[in-house]
Amino acid sequence: MTLFRNALIFGVFNLFCSTGFSQLAPVETVSEALTHISSSSVKSSLNNRQRVSVAVGMEQQLFPSYLLARATMPEKSKNYKLGNGDGNVSVMFHNPGLNTSVRVEVAPTPFSDAAVFEGVLQEADRDYEISPRIPWNFEKLRGLLQPTPVNFTVTTYIDNEKVSHRTVVATMRSVNDCPYYWEDDETGSGDLDLNYMYVAYINEDDPVVDEVLSQALQSDIVDAFDGYQTGDKKRVDDQVFSIWYALQKRGIRYSSISTNSSTGVSPNLYSQRIRRIDQTWNNRQANCVDGMVLMASVLRSIHIDPVLVLMADHCVLGYYRDAEHKDLVCLETSMIGDVDLRKVMSVRRRKASRKLFSEARQRAQRHYRNSKEFFEKDPRYRFIVVADVRKSGIRPIGR
Numbered sequence: 001m002t003l004f005r006n007a008l009i010f011g012v013f014n015l016f017c018s019t020g021f022s023q024l025a026p027v028e029t030v031s032e033a034l035t036h037i038s039s040s041s042v043k044s045s046l047n048n049r050q051r052v053s054v055a056v057g058m059e060q061q062l063f064p065s066y067l068l069a070r071a072t073m074p075e076k077s078k079n080y081k082l083g084n085g086d087g088n089v090s091v092m093f094h095n096p097g098l099n100t101s102v103r104v105e106v107a108p109t110p111f112s113d114a115a116v117f118e119g120v121l122q123e124a125d126r127d128y129e130i131s132p133r134i135p136w137n138f139e140k141l142r143g144l145l146q147p148t149p150v151n152f153t154v155t156t157y158i159d160n161e162k163v164s165h166r167t168v169v170a171t172m173r174s175v176n177d178c179p180y181y182w183e184d185d186e187t188g189s190g191d192l193d194l195n196y197m198y199v200a201y202i203n204e205d206d207p208v209v210d211e212v213l214s215q216a217l218q219s220d221i222v223d224a225f226d227g228y229q230t231g232d233k234k235r236v237d238d239q240v241f242s243i244w245y246a247l248q249k250r251g252i253r254y255s256s257i258s259t260n261s262s263t264g265v266s267p268n269l270y271s272q273r274i275r276r277i278d279q280t281w282n283n284r285q286a287n288c289v290d291g292m293v294l295m296a297s298v299l300r301s302i303h304i305d306p307v308l309v310l311m312a313d314h315c316v317l318g319y320y321r322d323a324e325h326k327d328l329v330c331l332e333t334s335m336i337g338d339v340d341l342r343k344v345m346s347v348r349r350r351k352a353s354r355k356l357f358s359e360a361r362q363r364a365q366r367h368y369r370n371s372k373e374f375f376e377k378d379p380r381y382r383f384i385v386v387a388d389v390r391k392s393g394i395r396p397i398g399r
Helices: 039-047 064-069 138-142 195-201 207-218 233-250 277-283 288-301 333-338 346-375 386-392
Strands: 015-018 021-024 053-056 089-095 100-106 115-121 126-130 148-158 161-172 177-182 269-273 306-311 314-320 328-331 382-385
Touching (some): 089 100, 089 161, 100 126, 177 195, 195 288, 195 306, 233 333, 233 346, 306 346, 306 386, 314 346
Antiparallel strands (some): 100 148, 148 161, 306 314, 306 382, 314 328
């Protein structure tokens, strides 16, 4: 799995430390409207003031996961930006005069209904961006398992005169493609950090969660899931272990699938393939990210707070052992399949699983300790508290 390209140079992040762990400040997600416009579009707009430029997605790449995760989030208003859309389809042009009427029409696609924006541009000699609200078909977005080309036809009228009719061919990516970083492409708009998107694949509402918990209770490691209610850290660990044991008994094995037909399409846009938690459970396959989001989903449902510890080319799951978030341990979820319990005598399975669970914690803690210095100076290393991202409005993509 490749979470980041080694040559990637990011901006500076603010870090803070708590109880021995270097933690990043809460991830900012609300204010980032998709205003990265390709440099060619910007230059064309500036060189020819009458030309209308159309931008679709991130370098003409659209991610269903991004559209689903941010569907209910309002975009931050900006000067000379009109419309209440999500910024995935935008029109840019120069306003030649005062109080110019404008109408932008976006034709329907297989994934969206038609959209229209009408308004008045009050200030002359200004560059405006218009982003109509696109009525996305969320069910179709959830069901898209491989990338496909999509035509976006946009017609623009200025003072009732048609000035542009353009069709942009974009790629609608698979719902399993998670964008996590978009580098500045010399537009001056800055890099777009999308690492919070990993949280969109955590789904505490998925029916699979109940299946995992049911099987975990059958092991009699714990008699109930009560999160932090008892204040007993060992009981918290036992609850986590019972979930680990259920996943082991399920037969989930390590399987790294991170390359697809869209890999490397853009040198500036970085994404990671992530299985939905029902795909991991049903197919019994997971890499470090898949196992991390599955276990995080189950922990969230029983009120044990998970964190995502992202490192260069790897990640591990963290969870707090107390409600005050003072005691955090890490777990190497990619080790779940290291021991095939079917080959272990039934009376020894729990002991074998407990031993592996302990080793997975030790390895993850070692990964973190060895990388601790990088959390303070290398933004490829991230510490994402899932609860904080949920509060910001990022929702599960569902299925």
